[in-house]
Amino acid sequence: xxxxxxxxxxxxxxxxxxxxxxxxxxxxxxxxxxxxxxxxxxxxxxxxxxxxxxxxxxxxxxxxxxxxxxxxxxxxxxxxxxxxxxxxxxxxxxxxxxxxxxxxxxxxxxxxxxxxxxxxxxxxxxxxxxxxxxxxxxxxxxxxxxxxxxxxxxxxxxxxxxxxxxxxxxxxxxxxxxxxxxxxxxxxxxxxxxxxxxxxxxxxxxxxxxxxxxxxxxxxxxxxxxxxxxxxxxxxxxxxxxxxxxxxxxxxxxxxxxxxxxxxxxxxxxxxxxxxxxxxxxxxxxxxxxxxxxxxxxxxxxxxxxxxxxxxxxxxxxxxxxxxxxxxxxxxxxxxxxxxxxxxxxxxxxxxxxxxxxxxxxxxxxxxxxxxxxxxxxxxxxxxxxxxxxxxxxxxxxxxxxxxxxxxxxxxxxxxxxxxxxxxxxxxxxxxxxxxxxxxxxxxxxxxxxxxxxxx
Numbered sequence: 452x453x454x455x456x457x458x459x460x461x462x463x464x465x466x467x468x469x470x471x472x473x474x475x476x477x478x479x480x481x482x483x484x485x486x487x488x489x490x491x492x493x494x495x496x497x498x499x500x501x502x503x504x505x506x507x508x509x510x511x512x513x514x515x516x517x518x519x520x521x522x523x524x525x526x527x528x529x530x531x532x533x534x535x536x537x538x539x540x541x542x543x544x545x546x547x548x549x550x551x552x553x554x555x556x557x558x559x560x561x562x563x564x565x566x567x568x569x570x571x572x573x574x575x576x577x578x579x580x581x582x583x584x585x586x587x588x589x590x591x592x593x594x595x596x597x598x599x600x601x602x603x604x605x606x607x608x609x610x611x612x613x614x615x616x617x618x619x620x621x622x623x624x625x626x627x628x629x630x631x632x633x634x635x636x637x638x639x640x641x642x643x644x645x646x647x648x649x650x651x652x653x654x655x656x657x658x659x660x661x662x663x664x665x666x667x668x669x670x671x672x673x674x675x676x677x678x679x680x681x682x683x684x685x686x687x688x689x690x691x692x693x694x695x696x697x698x699x700x701x702x703x704x705x706x707x708x709x710x711x712x713x714x715x716x717x718x719x720x721x722x723x724x725x726x727x728x729x730x731x732x733x734x735x736x737x738x739x740x741x742x743x744x745x746x747x748x749x750x751x752x753x754x755x756x757x758x759x760x761x762x763x764x765x766x767x768x769x770x771x772x773x774x775x776x777x778x779x780x781x782x783x784x785x786x787x788x789x790x791x792x793x794x795x796x797x798x799x800x801x802x803x804x805x806x807x808x809x810x811x812x813x814x815x816x817x818x819x820x821x822x823x824x825x826x827x828x829x830x831x832x833x834x835x836x837x838x839x840x841x842x843x844x845x846x847x848x849x850x851x852x853x854x855x856x857x858x859x860x861x862x863x864x865x866x867x868x869x870x871x872x873x874x875x876x877x878x879x880x881x882x883x884x885x886x887x888x889x890x891x892x893x894x895x896x897x898x899x900x901x902x903x904x905x906x907x
Contacts, residue, residue, distance in 0.1 A: 505679060509901050512675035516668045517888060521878045523667070526721050527659045528876035534729075535652035537869040540645050544638065642745055646861070649869040650736045654761060655729050656875040657835045657883070662728065664887050665828065666720055666780045669818050670713065672900040673811065677705050679901075711800065713811045716781055716788075718795030723787075724779035728765075731774070735764035745865075748858035751847040755840055762836065766829065773825045780819055781812070788812070818900060830892040835883050839871055 739760060749757070768774050782788050785804065792802045804812070818824060846867055849855040875883045887893070 505901075508675065508679050509898070512671060512901070513668075513888075513897065515675075516664075516671045517884075519667050519671065520664050520884065520888075521881075523663055523717065523721065524660065524876060524878045524881075524884070527656070527663060527725070528878075530725070531652050531656055531659070531872065531876065535648040535655075535872075537645055537648050537652065537865075540641055540648070541866065541869075544641055544645075547638065642862075645865055645869075646740060646743075646745060647733075647736055649865045650740065650761070651729070651732050653839065653868050653872045653875065654736070654758075654765075655732050656872045657832060657839065658728050658732065658765070659725055660875060660884060661828065661831045661835060661887055662720060662725070662776070662780060664831070664884070665824075665893070666717060666819075668888075668893065668897060669815060669900060670717070672897050673814060673818075674705065674710060674713070676901050676903065681705060708800075709805075709807050709811070712792060712796070712808055715795040715800065716791050716812070716815075719782050719787070719791050720780050722794070724781075727779050728776070731765045732761070735761045738764070743861060745860070745862040747861050749861060749864065750858050751844055751856050754843065754847070754859075754864070758836060758840065762832065766832070775820070776828070777816065777819050781815060818896070823896065823899075827890070827892045827896050831887045831890045834886045834890050835875070838883055838886050839875070842871060842874070843867060 739757065766774055777783065782791060788804055789802045792800050792804070843864070846864065847856050847859055849857050875881075
């Protein structure tokens with residue numbers, strides 16, 4: 452039996468070896484395939500977890516941006532609402548109007564009547580001169596002689612002398628007329644002030660809210676990217692390779708002092724940079740509206756054109772190139788940077804711009820300078836202006852037909868435009884801020900910032 456088996460094995464040795472080799476190969480190949488499939492699944496799972504992690508972190512970072520913007524929005528609102536206090540001017544005009552109505556409606560024999568009586572007493576008791584009552588129209592600066600009676604021939608000379616005396620500059624009637632002229636001039640100046648400030652405040656609210664959103668979003672996304680990358684470097688070598696391939700930087704950039712100093716640079720925009728924006732808006736508004744009467748009636752199309760023309764003058768230079776707002780958002784030179792650390796830090800931060808902080812500032816300037824930022828700014832401002840135009844469109848629609856538009860006098864649009872600034876600067880359910888944050892160009896810029904790993 453044993454010999455027969457031995458002979459069989461010797462006779463079929465080659466076939467048996469081939470069979471065993473094929474079987475073993477199939478077995479180990481199956482094991483290898485299974486191992487590779489498991490490895491591939493684990494790698495896919497790790498990549499999915501990594502993508503979910505970075506997506507979750509990215510979304511959380513955008514929520515942090517929104518919260519920070521809302522926290523700083525009252526600072527801008529306080530500046531604009533105090534500097535361009537349209538409501539107080541309108542209240543003063545209303546008080547003056549009410550006072551004028553109450554004065555003119557008082558009977559002539561009452562103490563409050565708007566009539567100035569010039570009583571010139573007679574020289575002798577027997578004189579037949581009758582007092583002359585001369586009412587003064589305060590609004591129009593006109594003097595009207597109502598009653599004069601002459602009985603004696605000699606009174607003609609007296610009457611002539613009286614008229615001669617009344618032409619003097621110190622006469623009460625002339626003083627009242629001059630006062631009326633001054634009041635009228637003051638009212639015109641006040642209404643022009645309302646016209647300019649209403650436009651400047653609402654347009655500046657859009658621009659400053661947009662710039663605040665952009666600078667905070669860029670800063671926090673740069674910091675968020677560093678936080679994400681440094682959280683990855685704390686993993687094991689194998690886990691790092693499975694999650695993402697990076698070149699780990701040497702040293703830590705995001706220590707608390709560096710991060711605090713970097714975030715302090717928002718002080719520049721809130722205290723210095725915004726002035727440049729307001730000045731450009733003021734020049735554009737006063738240039739375009741200086742010849743526009745308060746009674747001028749605008750169609751909706753013309754009013755939209757006016758707003759677009761103001762935008763063009765603000766966002767572009769005289770030769771048509773995009774205006775560079777870099778110095779609005781972040782200081783250009785080192786002296787201004789030291790001022791930010793001194794003033795914005797409240798004396799708690801050292802005035803040293805080291806290499807790590809310099810790296811963050813230079814990277815911020817790179818994102819703020821160029822065509823990409825110009826496109827994002829234009830898109831965000833356009834979305835906010837579109838929303839404001841939608842709010843104003845309701846005042847150009849006829850009440851009896853929503854499809855019919857009407858022309859509206861500029862003076863009737865000013866209170867609406869002034870009120871729009873309160874809506875733009877509201878920190879509760881702010882639809883303007885939501886529109887700016889959700890702008891697809893801004894979201895794309897955030898994604899680019901958050902995923903820029905090449906230079907790290």
